[in-house]
Amino acid sequence: MKPIWTIAKRELGAYFTSPVAYVFLVIFLLLTGFFTFTAGNFFERGEASLAAFFGWHPWLFLVLVPAVGMRVWAEERRSGTMELLLTMPIAPWQAIVAKFLASWAFLAVALALTFPAVVTVNLLGEPDNGIIVAGYLGSFLLAGAYLAVTCMTSAMTRNQVVALIVSVVICLFLILAGFNPVTDLLARWASPAFVDTVAAFSVVTHFDGFQRGVIDARDLVFFLSVIGFALFATGVIIRSHRSG
């Protein structure tokens, strides 16, 4: 565990030594505020809930999370430090997990900084804070799933922009598989069982439960599966580079 902790600490610190982290945080908070209060008609709804806030997260994270994770391995490959990292007395999986955890922690910081929305809604009314807690948990897992996919694409290439685009496309598929217009379209010619199967691969389907305040083992297992699979794939890619 110690090597993981050491690398994760170094990686997390690296985020804050450059202005990129602060720029990202400002953009994230501005966009969150815009989508919640303006596009989400927060005040017009009159509801003391953060449904407008969480409802946008799958779409907001679609670009922002890959922007955080695109450099994780691509930068190491571009600067040639990947070989150095992998020759250190640590297993590749430890480096992969450590880098992932550092980026996830950074996203957790970004999410935590949205607390004014919670304060606002508590001042305006008496929201069901249990639902808000569940929503944050869901958002955190959603960000983790996107991030794991981005780590995987970042390991594939030394170009960060390519990593960003590929991960956005993969994450978009993960959204669209359960997006209502898409499932409605599928339902026209496919059987309900097929539509349900496709929708089961979507992050939106599994994020819905959290938005309602329900924590279901199936949703947890799904997000952890995506994270586990993507990180395992990252390991395979990195090992293939090392041997090739």
Place this chain on the structure above:
Amino acid sequence: MKKHENLIYGAVGLAALFLILVAVNYLITRVPSRIGDLTRTDRAVACGEPGRHDVQCPGSRRDEGQADDREWQPGGRFIETPAGSLCVICVHGVQGLFPMEVFRPFSSHSAVCGTGCQFFKQSSRASRTGRILIPAERSLAGSRMQLVR
């Protein structure tokens, strides 16, 4: 062949892991697996008793394991409170149905509460003193719910 050994083993491992994860996810859908419901149901129940109408949803797209086990299944309950305000309690776990979809048609008038959708203090005050009674049918018009007759 030797050169690509790592890649081949990796690809096989990935395929195996994918199948295992799909199997685990499938198996876990076969059993009710709710870990916790963080909603405060006490508030929803406090809406009031009189003038109840059962409401039904267009149908769940999830399997039965996700279905809610509260008494006001399948869709929720529409309540006309003594003050003349209205309230819909949406049952959680009904896939494809957000509380907002239920509330939207009348939320600016007199909706008071619902699980996951507590209203701003100002709205609640207005609805407590409000005299507007919107018939259930009109309130639900345009929403994805209908009254059970």
